[in-house]
Amino acid sequence: MPPIEVGPAGAVGAASARLARTAAGESSSGANGVTVSSEASAARATAPAASTAVEASAALDPGQIPVDTDRVELIRKAVQAGTYPVIPTQIADAMIAAQVLLWSHEG
Structure with missing residues (x-):
């Protein structure tokens, strides 16, 4: 079996202030120097999310917790x-x- 190669991982840190400003309505300059409005960026960002809605099933609802309050x-x-x-x-x-x-229920 050939080895699986994984590329370098990006650093995890605080949210970028530029991203916060563009979400608030300001325009930002893209990587190639083209100015992109935040409305266009927001529309592209939310379009896929809107089509992937998740519905909760009633079968997964555990109901009331059996607690003897007395x-x-x-x-x-x-x-x-x-x-x-x-x-x-x-x-x-x-x-x-x-x-x-x-342990008895794991296996």
Whole structure:
């Protein structure tokens, strides 16, 4: 298999002030010295974006989160009062069980 060659990567940095000015309505000079209005640049930039709209599917909507608000309030009050039992071994066991559960669903 032939090697895959990748060209040099451009530097990643802050947005160019020239780009911000041209988006605000000023004209700018292109690479070949031709002055381009920001309206023409904006029209070219937005034309492809308008035709590639993405619609969200209702099948991906997870719906309501199943939270027992009464239980949450009971635990919150117990923590505030200092009466919530914190047992390190039970916490560690639950963390290990959660990791094993995640591992079993990966493969």
